[in-house]
Amino acid sequence: MNDAAPQNHDITRRDVLWTAGAAGAGIGIGGLGTGSASAAEQATARPQEAPAPKRQGRTMIGVPFQRRSTVRVGLIGLGNRGGSMIDLYLAVPGVRVVALCDPVKAKAESAAAKVIAAGQPAPAVYVNGDHDYEQLLRRGDIDFVHIATPWDSHFDITKAALLNGVHAGVECPASMRMDQLWELVDLSERTRRHCMQLENCCYGKNEMRVLRMAHAGKFGELLHGAGAYIHDLRGLMFDPKYYEGPWRRLWHTRLRGDLYPTHGFGPVANYMDVNRGDRVVSIVSVGTPALGLAEYREAHMPAGDPSFKESYIESDRTISLVQTAKGRVIRLEHDVSTPHPYSRINSLGGTKGVFEDYPERIYLEPDQHDDNWGDFSKYTDWDHWLWKEHANPPGGHGGMDYMLVFRTMQCMRLGLVPDFDVYDAATWSAPVPLSHLSLKAKGAPQQIPDFTRGDWHRSRPGVDSEKPSEA
Ligand SMILES: NC(=O)c1ccc[n+]([C@@H]2O[C@H](COP(=O)([O-])OP(=O)(O)OC[C@H]3O[C@@H](n4cnc5c(N)ncnc54)[C@H](O)[C@@H]3O)[C@@H](O)[C@H]2O)c1
Numbered sequence: 001m002n003d004a005a006p007q008n009h010d011i012t013r014r015d016v017l018w019t020a021g022a023a024g025a026g027i028g029i030g031g032l033g034t035g036s037a038s039a040a041e042q043a044t045a046r047p048q049e050a051p052a053p054k055r056q057g058r059t060m061i062g063v064p065f066q067r068r069s070t071v072r073v074g075l076i077g078l079g080n081r082g083g084s085m086i087d088l089y090l091a092v093p094g095v096r097v098v099a100l101c102d103p104v105k106a107k108a109e110s111a112a113a114k115v116i117a118a119g120q121p122a123p124a125v126y127v128n129g130d131h132d133y134e135q136l137l138r139r140g141d142i143d144f145v146h147i148a149t150p151w152d153s154h155f156d157i158t159k160a161a162l163l164n165g166v167h168a169g170v171e172c173p174a175s176m177r178m179d180q181l182w183e184l185v186d187l188s189e190r191t192r193r194h195c196m197q198l199e200n201c202c203y204g205k206n207e208m209r210v211l212r213m214a215h216a217g218k219f220g221e222l223l224h225g226a227g228a229y230i231h232d233l234r235g236l237m238f239d240p241k242y243y244e245g246p247w248r249r250l251w252h253t254r255l256r257g258d259l260y261p262t263h264g265f266g267p268v269a270n271y272m273d274v275n276r277g278d279r280v281v282s283i284v285s286v287g288t289p290a291l292g293l294a295e296y297r298e299a300h301m302p303a304g305d306p307s308f309k310e311s312y313i314e315s316d317r318t319i320s321l322v323q324t325a326k327g328r329v330i331r332l333e334h335d336v337s338t339p340h341p342y343s344r345i346n347s348l349g350g351t352k353g354v355f356e357d358y359p360e361r362i363y364l365e366p367d368q369h370d371d372n373w374g375d376f377s378k379y380t381d382w383d384h385w386l387w388k389e390h391a392n393p394p395g396g397h398g399g400m401d402y403m404l405v406f407r408t409m410q411c412m413r414l415g416l417v418p419d420f421d422v423y424d425a426a427t428w429s430a431p432v433p434l435s436h437l438s439l440k441a442k443g444a445p446q447q448i449p450d451f452t453r454g455d456w457h458r459s460r461p462g463v464d465s466e467k468p469s470e471a
Pocket of ligand 1: 076077078079080081082101102103104107129130131132133148149150151153171172173198199200242243244245397
């Protein structure tokens with residue numbers, strides 16, 4: 001890692017190529033596989049010192065949803081993620097699933113069958129190719145859309161949702177490119193529709209307990225935290241049936257950097273009130289060689305498999321250090337290509353102690369002393385009201401997926417301000433392009449833009465919400 005500005009780094013002019021006109025108009029750089037620039041060029045299409053573009057609308061901070069008795073939901077992308085999240089929308093009261101879209105007809109039809117089995121009217125189904133989502137979004141009867149498609153298409157579909165007046169919830173990351181993250185901020189402000197990063201890990205039981213303890217001062221003054229996506233995906237990425245095509249593996253041929261930062265970053269950003277009193281200002285990243293996928297392929301794939309044509313450039317482990325305006329440090333890690341038990345690290349430290357997850361343990365003065373970790377299960381009094389009310393939530397990932405859906409739908413039904421907004425989506429996704437740029441610059445720091453354009457000073461609620469007086 002390098003403190004000083006790089007002397008002989010290899011950022012090319014194309015890495016930083018960007019003009020305000022091109023990004024503002026959304027031209028010159030394609031989505032959904034359009035355009036000719038490489039992913040690496042596109043990821044860094046804004047110079048790191050570029051000032052924030054001029055605001056085109058009013059802030060979306062503190063803007064409540066319009067109240068409604070029933071939330072009408074559409075889902076776009078019904079693979080592993082969309083095909084399981086639909087169960088949770090069907091389990092939450094006051095929600096109707098009205099339309100579904102996936103070019104793979106069998107997936108859309110099987111999701112439609114679930115809607116009917118849940119006793120709701122048959123949903124409209126859109127299966128005619130990669131752009132049929134446009135028809136779904138033009139229907140005029142969708143309040144919220146859940147976008148669970150491969151990463152390349154997140155931006156175009158989210159943009160279309162906002163332009164059609166539909167609140168957008170997009171899977172992680174919101175986009176892989178800096179110019180698109182800014183465009184999402186501008187679009188949300190212009191269209192007055194929320195654009196939410198559907199970051200389920202912010203609703204994890206441990207994450208919410210730590211969040212409440214942090215805000216109550218149990219950790220003292222906050223100093224450092226860490227989050228990660230360490231998940232051995234080698235088997236799934238080489239499984240021809242798991243994903244719809246090899247899109248996820250192919251990102252390892254396209255970009256070096258933290259490809260999936262939001263699961264680790266979102267919760268720690270919440271602990272530290274990022275965009276709510278503090279802000280993240282810079283990131284430095286380093287990466288290991290990329291060896292894991294090629295080694296796995298050699299051992300497990302039959303000779304002649306098309307994957308043998310692929311060259312993996314993504315570091316097996318990327319480690320980034322993010323600094324906040326208040327001087328705190330957040331460590332982010334990404335590794336999906338080596339053997340390792342699943343971990344999001346999820347740690348937080350301050351002047352009064354520290355929490356570390358995987359496995360969960362705590363060391364807080366005056367409760368613990370003599371270097372012996374304490375039992376985190378003794379701190380259940382600090383559980384978030386959502387976890388006190390829903391002790392055994394249905395669905396995957398230990399129940400946090402349900403909490404995300406329940407709370408988002410609750411905010412829409414009751415006309416509340418969402419727990420996070422487009423500024424959080426852009427901030428949590430920004431390490432994708434910026435870690436790439438830092439890696440190329442041999443660890444040189446990159447500025448993280450202030451997507452709030454100065455409003456980060458304002459203290460305001462987020463995931464640490466008050467329980468609404470009505471259900
Ligand atoms: N938050 C989480 O815990 C979590 C977990 C898994 C996946 N994800 C995210 O969900 C997204 C999807 O991942 P997945 O594992 O389900 O992948 P997948 O390949 O299983 O599913 C993607 C689906 O999108 C469909 N699709 C592709 N292009 C489309 C288009 N233009 N319009 C409509 N549908 C389209 C595909 O046919 C496929 O069914 C990714 O962004 C991933 O990062 C999030």
